[in-house]
Amino acid sequence: MPPWAGPTRWGICSAGKISHDFIIALKTLSAQEHTCPPTVAALLAPPQHSIPQSHTPSTAPSPTAVPTATPILHSTAHPPHNAAPSTCPRTTPHSTAPLFCSHCPQAFWTRFFPVSGRIQTLLAQGALGQVKVVRAAVAFHMSNVPRLVEKDLGGGALLDLGCYCVQFACMVFGGEKPQSILASGFLHETGVDETTSIILNYSRKRQAVLTCSFVVNLPNQATISGCITQGEPTAMLFNGERWECPLPPPSQPLNFERGTGLRYEAQHVRECLLQGLKESPIMSLADSELVASILDEARKQLGVKYTQDQCN
């Protein structure tokens, strides 16, 4: 039996609020299938937030102590995000560091929710007809959060919130590259993007219209033509009927609403490991690259430049 056929032993790279919620989310899954032993929790940075005691390592372990087939949750801020996987062991082809960490586990957790699965099934069945218009918005008033506002932290609504809208459009249009990208919005006084809307035009007269902002709360809905409204990632409307897939209650207080929804992504990673897959069929590396390229173009049109842009 390969080592990854047993319990999936999670490692944590950087301890923050999402890491905390992720561990709570793991606890909603079978303890026989998901574990996060203290000895594999790698802390790149000193913990700023409380991590559930039973999963907190007494000392930061050496990354080389992480056993094989350990998926790593990379919950660093944006600037060290790219470098983080290189600190994790690559001694096994089943380490998820190069497979999932850079795109799956952090940014696009909603793609693994049952609602997203149902949407993809409906799309595949043709139940939505030819999708002509996708509208989505993700906006939270978070102008007091340094991660959103500070340029050196890779701030800006596009990278933190807009990525959810973009990945949703990419999912619905099957990973197709848009024919044109038009972005318009406003910069914050720190030089990062504050509010942005993007119009993506696709082949066959199809369009996605996306909005993100960190200075306002929006209902955070996604609409596919008129057939589906996804009010939140645990509910959707289709043909006038509401379909819900509620989350299990957390065993401890969460930092973020619906934090236990990270469970679906964790379970998906485990299923990929069990099947020996090196790439997620739900969110491929190409999918991540497409989302990143759209966000890059939107940032360029808005005039947001990070230090890292100048290095390239």
Added chain:
Amino acid sequence: MPPWAGPTRWGICSAGKISHDFIIALKTLSAQEHTCPPTVAALLAPPQHSIPQSHTPSTAPSPTAVPTATPILHSTAHPPHNAAPSTCPRTTPHSTAPLFCSHCPQAFWTRFFPVSGRIQTLLAQGALGQVKVVRAAVAFHMSNVPRLVEKDLGGGALLDLGCYCVQFACMVFGGEKPQSILASGFLHETGVDETTSIILNYSRKRQAVLTCSFVVNLPNQATISGCITQGEPTAMLFNGERWECPLPPPSQPLNFERGTGLRYEAQHVRECLLQGLKESPIMSLADSELVASILDEARKQLGVKYTQDQCN
């Protein structure tokens, strides 16, 4: 007592489906306040649709037979819309032909719904804070309707559906002129606009993001920041509470859903007449001109040209 202090005697200019619904809507108001006697119903074109019998003139009257203080519902198609008021009498300053007909009664009926009034009150009270983002969409699958599709009839989603989104944004932003207008979309094979999204940027980093289409059904929602979602013109969400103002049931079948909602506009016209107003304080001529200028710019960016554009 001035003649307009009595019942408001409505005239109908062009008999169509909306005219039919308008008369049904009048019947939901007091018969002592709103009448539509056959002798004042001016038919510019032969009726193509059934008009309630009691309000249908046996013969098309001369426009000069229309008495003073008669508001005229202009429900013509787009091309004769501009010319229609000139055929109505202007012998009284209280004729509504030059006051309301060209902008109020046809296109922007939703502005007179109680929900719109409540939104304006909340805005005036500052209950919504500083509005940063407005998102609205109006789209119905009507590619089989000549009025939408044919260029000679002034077709296109912008003029028929997008105008509702644009007027909503103009209402929320208090009639302010946008600093920039960005439109992107697709043309139908007839050369009119099929699906369009518009990003309007306003001063102080405020934005409206609007979508209209005649090839898809959308939920037709309007959202002001995150505070209000107007699912339909008779309901809204504010601070998590749903507020509804249902329409009275029609006495006869309607052509359009919520057709009796035209009652609010009719009542507003009457109130303006009673106060001797020459212009609606809820939808001024300047408001209409602003909406038209935004739609014109969007059409220009999309490349939609009517014969009338070439004449100017």
